[in-house]
Structure formats: C-alpha cells, structure tokens
Amino acid sequence: MKTGSGLRMRSRFRARALLIAALVIFGTNGVAVRLSGMPPAAIAVARGIIGAATLIVVFRVRGERLSCSGIAPATLARIVAAGACIGANWVLLFEALRTTSVAIATTIYYLAPALVVAASPLILREKPSVVRMVCVLVSFAGAGLITGFDGAATASGVARALGAAAFYASAILLNATFSHVDYRVRTLIQIAVAGIVSVPYALATGAFAEIDMGPRTLIYLLCFGILYTGVAYACYVAAFSHLGAQEVSILSYLDPVVAVLCSALVLAEPLSWASILGAVLIIASSIVSEARAPQADSRKDA
Numbered sequence: 001m002k003t004g005s006g007l008r009m010r011s012r013f014r015a016r017a018l019l020i021a022a023l024v025i026f027g028t029n030g031v032a033v034r035l036s037g038m039p040p041a042a043i044a045v046a047r048g049i050i051g052a053a054t055l056i057v058v059f060r061v062r063g064e065r066l067s068c069s070g071i072a073p074a075t076l077a078r079i080v081a082a083g084a085c086i087g088a089n090w091v092l093l094f095e096a097l098r099t100t101s102v103a104i105a106t107t108i109y110y111l112a113p114a115l116v117v118a119a120s121p122l123i124l125r126e127k128p129s130v131v132r133m134v135c136v137l138v139s140f141a142g143a144g145l146i147t148g149f150d151g152a153a154t155a156s157g158v159a160r161a162l163g164a165a166a167f168y169a170s171a172i173l174l175n176a177t178f179s180h181v182d183y184r185v186r187t188l189i190q191i192a193v194a195g196i197v198s199v200p201y202a203l204a205t206g207a208f209a210e211i212d213m214g215p216r217t218l219i220y221l222l223c224f225g226i227l228y229t230g231v232a233y234a235c236y237v238a239a240f241s242h243l244g245a246q247e248v249s250i251l252s253y254l255d256p257v258v259a260v261l262c263s264a265l266v267l268a269e270p271l272s273w274a275s276i277l278g279a280v281l282i283i284a285s286s287i288v289s290e291a292r293a294p295q296a297d298s299r300k301d302a
Helices: 002-036 040-061 073-099 102-109 112-123 130-149 155-175 183-204 215-239 245-251 254-265 273-291
Strands: none
Touching: 002 040, 002 073, 002 102, 002 215, 002 245, 002 254, 040 073, 040 183, 040 215, 073 102, 073 155, 073 183, 102 130, 102 155, 102 254, 102 273, 112 130, 112 155, 112 273, 130 273, 183 215, 245 273, 254 273
16 A cells, blocks of 8 residues: 555656656747747747657657547547647747747736636636636736836737737637547647648748758757657656646646746846736736636646
8 A cells, every 4th residue: 555655656756847847848948939039930830840750759669559540520620720729829929939028928928828717608618716707807917017017018029929828728728628539649639730830821921931051040940849849748748647637737837937037037138027016917816717727627738
C-alpha cells in the first residue's frame, strides 16, 4: 500500500515538473519571437509543421501508438476547425508581440478564459456561476486599465492580442465538444493543422521572402518548432496522465507570469502601475474562475 502511494506521489511530482517546464517554455516564447525578428506567419508555420513532426517522434520513442480510427467525421471536422483557430491565434499573437510589449500582448491574450465563460451560455448552454461572471468583469476591468493607462499599449497591438484571445477561446470551446477523443491525438492534429493553415497567410504577406535563411534563422526556426512546440506540448500532454484537468488549468497561469517577468528582465520593457495592476486582475480572476469551474470544462488546447 505504501509502495503504491509512493509511486503515485512520484508520478504526480514528475507530472508537475513536466507541466512547469512546459509553462516556462511557453512563457519565454514571446521574448524569442521578439528577439528573432522573424515574420509571425513564418513562425506559426514552423511551430505547426516542425512541432507536429517532433511530437510524432516523441510519441514513437515513448512507444505510444496513436490512432484516428473511431473518430467520427463530424468530430474530426471540429478538431480541424480548432486547429485552424490555433493557427490564427498564433499569427495574431505573434503580430501583437511585434507592435506592443510582450507583457501587454500576453496579458491581454489571457482574456481568453473570460471570453469562454462569457460565451458558454450561448455556445455550450452552460450557465456560469455568479462568481465566474464577476471574474469575467474583473478581467475586463484589468484589460481596461492596461489599454487605457499604459502608453505602451498600442491600439494595433491590443486589437491583435484580443483577436488572438478570441481564436484561443474558440479553440477551447470547440475542444469542449470532443473531450472524449485521445488528448494526444487531437493535440497532434491541431498543431499540424495550425501550421498548414498559416501557409497561405505567409505566402500572401510575403513572410517567406522576408526570411534570410542563414544559420541564425535556421536555429530560431528549429527552436520554435522543436522546443517551443514539440517538446513543450509533449511535456504538457504528459502532465495530464497524472494531474487533474483543473490543476493543470490553474497552474497554466504560470505562463503569463513568466512572460511578464521576461518582458521586464530580458527585454527591459517598462511596466507601468496600470499594467501591473491590470495583469494581476486578469490572472487572479482567471485563476479564481478556473478554481470554480467544473472539472469537465477545464482543459485547454493552445
């Protein structure tokens, strides 16, 4: 009995360590995007295509066999649609990172859970609790502080971050409709689709033509695909086998905290009192909202 309990504790510790590693990687993504200077669409393509290939390799090395058999066509269509939303989410978020500070773009982006709660009565036919609706209002108040009182919050940057949040929220809502599908399978499909749907936008905006394919660019492309997507998502998915969905959702807010810290410490971007207070309101209210959410709707894909 003690042996079984000890194994479970070690498994949960390992799962938390993997989750925290994934979230730290996700949190530093904004800084990498800014330092690379690469077109957002090109980064999205690299993340999706190289990231999906990396995940396949990781799953094979682990001896995990994935299969799409048994997935109904209608469900597969929704999985693909969620992947398309993730692709649009990536492009808009990376565009926002080029036009406003990493801290502001990431914090506004994390309005997505509030958008999910606000939309759930219409789309999921779920009635949120009073506490969760108050959390939504507090989140938007935090966004108002950032956009209204921080000079670094450019209109274009905020609009793109809000667009990214809307597509992220759409992906979350779509994922709630096929939670029975193997999490590894739907994550792999969605990441691949995200990269593929970003290709037309990259071609239309001349993103590939902007890239100087030298060693530096190649390193960044591999980093975005292998580290920031393949490895990070592999760690993130592995955490689900031993942690509850709600625990994962709440711990996921380490991502914006790391992003805000990196914005200040690595890029030396100034943080106004309005941004600090706004970020605290958005992140804290989102954590409270997740803590009050039913276990079934807590999982996210992004």
